[in-house]
Amino acid sequence: MAIRETLKQVKAASKLRKLTGGILLARKWLLHEKQRHDHQADELNTKRVFDINLREPPEKGKRSWIRRIVFWSFDETSTFFYYWSMIIFLGCFYNLATIAVMTFEVLLENHFRNWMIGNFVFDSLYFVDLLILTRKEFIKDGIRERRIFALLVFRLKSPQFYLDTLSLLPTDLFLFHSQMLSIVRVNRLLKVYRVLEFYTLTEIRTNLPNLFHLFKLVFLCLVIFHWNASLYYFLSTIFGLETGHIESWIFSYDKVPDPIFVTCENDYRCPPNEHHPLSDYEEWTNFSMQCERTMEIWSNRSFPMKFSNFSKQYSLSFYWSALTLVTLGEQPSPEHSFQNTFEILDTFLGLVIFAVILGDIGNMVQTMNLKKSEFEEVLDGTRSYMHRHKVHPALQNKIVRYLQYCWSEGQMSVDEQEIADFLPNRLYGHMSVHIHMETLRRVPLFADCDPTLLYEFILRLELQVYSPGDYICRKGEVGKEMYIVKSGFVEVVNEDGTKVFVRLGEGTVFGELSILNIPGNKNGDRRTANVRSAGYTNLYALKKEDLWEALRDYPDAKVSLLEKGKQILAKDNLLDESNVEQDNWDPDAPIEEKLALIKDEVEAFTKQLKEAEVMIQKSMISQKQRVGGLERLFAEAFEELLINKKKFGESFDASAEDSDE
Numbered sequence: 001m002a003i004r005e006t007l008k009q010v011k012a013a014s015k016l017r018k019l020t021g022g023i024l025l026a027r028k029w030l031l032h033e034k035q036r037h038d039h040q041a042d043e044l045n046t047k048r049v050f051d052i053n054l055r056e057p058p059e060k061g062k063r064s065w066i067r068r069i070v071f072w073s074f075d076e077t078s079t080f081f082y083y084w085s086m087i088i089f090l091g092c093f094y095n096l097a098t099i100a101v102m103t104f105e106v107l108l109e110n111h112f113r114n115w116m117i118g119n120f121v122f123d124s125l126y127f128v129d130l131l132i133l134t135r136k137e138f139i140k141d142g143i144r145e146r147r148i149f150a151l152l153v154f155r156l157k158s159p160q161f162y163l164d165t166l167s168l169l170p171t172d173l174f175l176f177h178s179q180m181l182s183i184v185r186v187n188r189l190l191k192v193y194r195v196l197e198f199y200t201l202t203e204i205r206t207n208l209p210n211l212f213h214l215f216k217l218v219f220l221c222l223v224i225f226h227w228n229a230s231l232y233y234f235l236s237t238i239f240g241l242e243t244g245h246i247e248s249w250i251f252s253y254d255k256v257p258d259p260i261f262v263t264c265e266n267d268y269r270c271p272p273n274e275h276h277p278l279s280d281y282e283e284w285t286n287f288s289m290q291c292e293r294t295m296e297i298w299s300n301r302s303f304p305m306k307f308s309n310f311s312k313q314y315s316l317s318f319y320w321s322a323l324t325l326v327t328l329g330e331q332p333s334p335e336h337s338f339q340n341t342f343e344i345l346d347t348f349l350g351l352v353i354f355a356v357i358l359g360d361i362g363n364m365v366q367t368m369n370l371k372k373s374e375f376e377e378v379l380d381g382t383r384s385y386m387h388r389h390k391v392h393p394a395l396q397n398k399i400v401r402y403l404q405y406c407w408s409e410g411q412m413s414v415d416e417q418e419i420a421d422f423l424p425n426r427l428y429g430h431m432s433v434h435i436h437m438e439t440l441r442r443v444p445l446f447a448d449c450d451p452t453l454l455y456e457f458i459l460r461l462e463l464q465v466y467s468p469g470d471y472i473c474r475k476g477e478v479g480k481e482m483y484i485v486k487s488g489f490v491e492v493v494n495e496d497g498t499k500v501f502v503r504l505g506e507g508t509v510f511g512e513l514s515i516l517n518i519p520g521n522k523n524g525d526r527r528t529a530n531v532r533s534a535g536y537t538n539l540y541a542l543k544k545e546d547l548w549e550a551l552r553d554y555p556d557a558k559v560s561l562l563e564k565g566k567q568i569l570a571k572d573n574l575l576d577e578s579n580v581e582q583d584n585w586d587p588d589a590p591i592e593e594k595l596a597l598i599k600d601e602v603e604a605f606t607k608q609l610k611e612a613e614v615m616i617q618k619s620m621i622s623q624k625q626r627v628g629g630l631e632r633l634f635a636e637a638f639e640e641l642l643i644n645k646k647k648f649g650e651s652f653d654a655s656a657e658d659s660d661e
């Protein structure tokens with residue numbers, strides 16, 4: 001019976017154990033899955049922080065193409081919008097050029113059809129632009145609006161929408177009534193605000209802002225000259241081209257004769273005739289005869305270069321326009337009060353426009369030279385300061401060469417601190433990440449580091465420049481920072497600097513051994529070697545406190561960095577193998593952290609004590625039970641013994657007596 005009971009209990013216990021095992025296994029699996037999921041989420045978030053291209057939610061890629069088209073919208077800084085704006089800029093340029101130039105009747109007669117085709121093409125582009133702009137995202141209350149309906153409403157309410165609509169009114173229909181009325185298309189110029197938008201977008205993107213500024217000014221000048229030239233020609237046609245002559249204010253073909261080239265270029269004297277008729281003085285008394293004779297002489301010895309009427313009209317008008325606007329040329333005097341008024345207005349406009357443009361160019365040149373003059377000021381100031389304080393000439397030379405190096409490398413033309421002060425911390429952090437991440441990733445010590453830890457490091461990096469021969473650290477000094485070579489080379493050298501042990505180039509780390517507090521480091525926190533700059537070297541310095549502060553939040557990374565440090569030390573036989581136990585105690589940690597560490601230790605110790613106490617109590621109880629059991633067993637055995645003794649005692653005593661006898 002008792003055996004059956006025991007068997008039942010054993011079976012139940014084994015079932016319970018299996019069940020518990022299953023539950024534990026399931027829990028382990030769930031934990032593992034959760035960790036994996038968290039890790040993936042972390043990785044994605046980290047990637048998002050570092051890769052600005054991953055800003056879009058990943059679900060977007062799964063949308064069908066119909067949904068993508070229907071819900072398509074774009075950011076005003078996107079590449080698509082930039083190139084589309086460029087096309088619209090070309091459309092505006094086309095209208096700015098053709099509306100004015102089509103006042104030249106020769107062009108109108110020969111190219112009216114082509115002009116109409118061009119108008120149709122660019123008007124279609126304007127129409128597409130009207131539609132596309134309804135999908136332009138905007139920011140409302142700091143949040144980017146992407147909902148299609150909201151974008152549409154916003155666009156319909158904007159003044160630009162009305163400009164776009166007005167610019168598309170089909171005023172071309174008037175051209176079928178009179179071709180000369182190219183001005184009816186002037187409403188197309190309402191779209192000129194897109195040119196300004198394109199300028200802004202280009203300014204954001206270009207690496208040559210000054211060149212682009214110059215282009216803008218030249219473009220503006222050309223457009224003004226062009227319109228003024230067309231207006232001048234238009235006025236000339238009103239006054240009647242046939243009345244024009246070389247002295248008149250209006251356009252005249254006499255002012256632009258075809259150039260005539262001589263053909264007898266091999267003979268520099270170019271004899272006009274065998275009997276040299278020019279020597280005949282009698283014939284030269286009459287002017288018309290002179291002309292006739294000259295024509296006769298040169299007729300077989302020259303050829304005129306023919307230009308089309310349009311090129312003559314346009315070139316002279318443009319020339320007139322440019323000279324009048326810049327008030328430089330001596331033009332024929334106006335002969336009519338209307339011409340006078342036009343000339344006065346032109347001169348006034350020219351003065352205003354060119355005052356603005358010249359001011360702009362002046363500003364541009366000044367800005368271009370500002371940094372240079374600031375540098376020269378610093379250089380001159382440093383020179384005179386050193387001279388006054390009788391600094392050693394060799395050192396003076398070194399400092400001047402250093403300043404020149406900084407200038408040539410462009411380090412003085414940008415003030416990093418200024419940028420850091422202006423940008424919000426987070427944005428500045430992102431920018432720094434994009435600049436420094438590549439270098440940091442190549443550092444083997446940080447190869448497996450969490451990107452967020454690298455981000456922490458990057459925010460704390462400080463750029464330092466060393467001149468040729470400068471010592472970055474000396475053997476035996478207390479290590480206070482570690483370095484990453486950004487560009488140039490450093491050398492690990494012996495005591496007197498005569499022997500180079502190793503040369504470290506771009507992306508290498510040094511100075512880490514003395515600041516990592518590696519357990520077992522024979523040198524402790526002292527530098528293990530002398531490191532010298534080979535040429536001009538740019539280094540990122542990371543302070544010991546900054547490194548430890550960042551590592552405090554990443555204990556795994558800390559362990560891995562220490563392991564790598566140990567490997568490096570072991571290779572150079574600088575590791576005391578008997579003393580490599582990991583110690584969490586950081587002497588440089590803040591007091592709160594030290595107290596927290598002590599608290600943790602005390603808590604762990606108390607827990608251990610409690611566990612020990614529980615174990616002792618348990619073992620005491622089990623000992624008591626076992627002793628109790630033993631006592632029971634002993635009592636039973638003793639009782640049995642007594643019974644047996646009673647039972648067999650008499651016969652035993654009798655047999656004993658018999659044997660004695």
Ligand SMILES: Nc1ncnc2c1ncn2[C@@H]1O[C@@H]2COP(=O)(O)O[C@H]2[C@H]1O
Nearest residue numbers: 479492502510511512513514527528529
């Ligand atoms: N043999 C070596 N090869 C490469 N780097 C070294 C060598 N010896 C020393 N260093 C570096 O030189 C640094 C000097 O300062 P640390 O001891 O802090 O860290 C040292 C290492 O990073």
